[in-house]
Amino acid sequence: MTSSIQPDPSVIGRIPSPPLARLPDPEAMFERRAQRLLAIAEVSDLGPYLRFVAGLARVQHDIQRRLPEPVLPDEDAIVRAREFGMPPLDRSRMNLDDVVIETLGLMFDEASVIGKPKDAEAALKRVKEAAPETMAAVTRNVLSEAIPTDAIAEHVYVAAGLQVHFARLAARLDAAKLVRIGDGVCPSCGGAPVSSLVVGWMEAEGTRYCCCSLCGTLWNVVRVKCVLCSSTKGIGYQEIEGGPGTIKAECCDVCRGYVKVLYQQKDVSLDPVADDIASLGLDLLMREGEYRRGAFNAFLLGF
Numbered sequence: 001m002t003s004s005i006q007p008d009p010s011v012i013g014r015i016p017s018p019p020l021a022r023l024p025d026p027e028a029m030f031e032r033r034a035q036r037l038l039a040i041a042e043v044s045d046l047g048p049y050l051r052f053v054a055g056l057a058r059v060q061h062d063i064q065r066r067l068p069e070p071v072l073p074d075e076d077a078i079v080r081a082r083e084f085g086m087p088p089l090d091r092s093r094m095n096l097d098d099v100v101i102e103t104l105g106l107m108f109d110e111a112s113v114i115g116k117p118k119d120a121e122a123a124l125k126r127v128k129e130a131a132p133e134t135m136a137a138v139t140r141n142v143l144s145e146a147i148p149t150d151a152i153a154e155h156v157y158v159a160a161g162l163q164v165h166f167a168r169l170a171a172r173l174d175a176a177k178l179v180r181i182g183d184g185v186c187p188s189c190g191g192a193p194v195s196s197l198v199v200g201w202m203e204a205e206g207t208r209y210c211c212c213s214l215c216g217t218l219w220n221v222v223r224v225k226c227v228l229c230s231s232t233k234g235i236g237y238q239e240i241e242g243g244p245g246t247i248k249a250e251c252c253d254v255c256r257g258y259v260k261v262l263y264q265q266k267d268v269s270l271d272p273v274a275d276d277i278a279s280l281g282l283d284l285l286m287r288e289g290e291y292r293r294g295a296f297n298a299f300l301l302g303f
Contacts, residue, residue: 018204021178021187024216026167030061036274044278053277053299055114056160063106063164070099070168082179089169089189089215091143096136100165104135107161123153130154143214145192145296152302159298166191166215183221183230184259184294186212192296193227193259195276196250200265208261211272213296226252227259228294237261238289240282246270247279249286257294258286273297 037054041047072078078088094100108128116124130138138158141147147155170188178187185192191214198208209218210227225232227250234253239245246267249258260279262270276297283293283300 018207018220019175020180020220021175022209022218023173023175023188024167024171024218026164026171026216027061027064029167029216030057030064030164033057033271033274034061036269036271037277039269040274040278046278046280050274050278052114052116052120053274055116056111056156057274059107059110059114060160060164063103063110064168066106067103067164067168068099070165070172071097072169072172078173078177082177085179085181087181087186087188087190088173088178089166091190091214094139094143096132096139100139100162103165104158104161107164108157111157111160120153123151124157127154127157142298145213147298147301149301156298156301163214163216170212170215170217178219180219183225184210184227186210186215186217187219188212188217189215191215192294194295194297195260195262195272196221196227197262197264197270197272198223200268206265210259213273213298226250226255226257228252228257229255231255238282238286240279240285247275247282249282249291251291255294256291258291259293259295273299276300 034054034057037050037057041050041054044050073088081088108124111124138155139162142155142159142162166189173188181187181190189212191212193210194213196208196210198206208221208223210221211218221227224235226235229252231252231254236251237248238251239248246263248261250261251258260276262272262275264270277299280300280303
């Protein structure tokens with residue numbers, strides 16, 4: 001591993017005002033993610049697990065066309081959220097309505113055909129047979145990013161279904177009406193970042209966007225700034241020595257946390273979820289040091 005406490009030396013944006021947020025395109029997002037996971041699996045020691053998550057991503061893509069239209073909060077609620085600097089999709093008040101139940105049901109049914117270990121198969125059976133009150137509790141755990149270590153596998157399936165639901169909701173918002181909630185908080189749903197990207201988009205060349213771990217919304221956070229505590233002091237970067245330099249851990253000496261930065265402007269195939277999983281080796285190396293992981297990825301909780 002190499003490390004530095006110097007500012008990120010690459011170009012820090014080329015336009016004065018990049019857009020705050022880019023909303024997800026759920027069908028394209030999960031399709032690209034599945035393809036990326038399969039590609040990485042061919043050359044990774046994590047191949048079997050990456051293929052399993054690729055199967056989940058494929059299901060996330062495929063079930064969308066069979067789902068009813070998700071129900072956004074009413075316009076008054078969205079306006080109030082904006083006025084109070086809150087995300088329009090309130091995770092804490094989400095109910096298991098018919099659309100959520102159908103989304104989870106389809107997710108579980110279609111996931112049954114994915115190749116998986118016996119433990120994962122048993123977990124899927126348990127979650128499919130869960131009582132409504134149990135399912136509500138598991139859903140709350142996922143949305144609060146507080147998943148018990150003795151039931152990670154069950155929560156992974158629910159997290160995959162909720163990602164579909166919230167991505168479909170977020171896609172129907174008006175990006176121009178979103179407001180900044182905080183550097184480490186999604187302006188659509190209040191979720192934590194899974195990782196951040198330095199993008200090569202024409203309208204935001206060289207700028208950094210965090211990706212929501214739940215809904216997939218991307219939101220702008222200036223570079224050389226801690227996503228977790230907003231400090232601009234003591235920011236450093238660590239990476240695996242001898243690597244291509246496209247994935248680094250941005251570390252903060254103030255809060256002692258880190259979030260990965262994926263340099264998509266150097267490699268457009270990088271995916272904020274897939275490559276976060278595939279770069280597990282960087283997380284394992286970081287555990288040996290003084291920084292804690294500050295991002296959330298339901299598919300990495302068992303490691």
